[in-house]
Amino acid sequence: QVPLVESGGGLVQAGGSLRLSCAASGSRFRISVMAWYRQAPGKQREMVAVITSGGTTNYADSVKGRFAISRDNAKNTVNLQMNSLKPEDTAVYYCASTFASQTYWGQGTQVTVSS
Numbered sequence: 001q002v003p004l005v006e007s008g009g010g011l012v013q014a015g016g017s018l019r020l021s022c023a024a025s026g027s028r029f030r031i032s033v034m035a036w037y038r039q040a041p042g043k044q045r046e047m048v049a050v051i052t053s054g055g056t057t058n059y060a061d062s063v064k065g066r067f068a069i070s071r072d073n074a075k076n077t078v079n080l081q082m083n084s085l086k087p088e089d090t091a092v093y094y095c096a097s098t099f100a101s102q103t104y105w106g107q108g109t110q111v112t113v114s115s
Helices: none
Strands: 004-007 010-013 018-024 033-039 046-051 057-059 067-072 077-082 091-099 102-105 109-114
Touching: 004 091, 018 033, 018 091, 018 109, 033 067, 033 077, 046 067, 046 077, 057 067
Parallel strands: 010 109
Antiparallel strands: 004 018, 018 077, 033 046, 033 091, 046 057, 067 077, 091 102, 091 109
């Protein structure tokens, strides 16, 4: 079990910024792949950003240039800085951790962007 707790969600106007944080437990964090996913009402869950244990990142095309994922292995946290937010970014955002072919999920945090 790898508990994950997201925080930082909220309501923001279009063009604004939010910073999400995910706190993980366990000694395996430093060798886990961390990612942020999101799911909007009526839509499938999609990957937003991923960061490997070595720091390599990848982003969904829809957020490239606006979002940035980072990790702090000393603090067992992964962050998602979201800038220039758009109404279509509205969704529940989930933190995910993958280790040894097993993926663990957080409970999610709501992000709402008003037009």
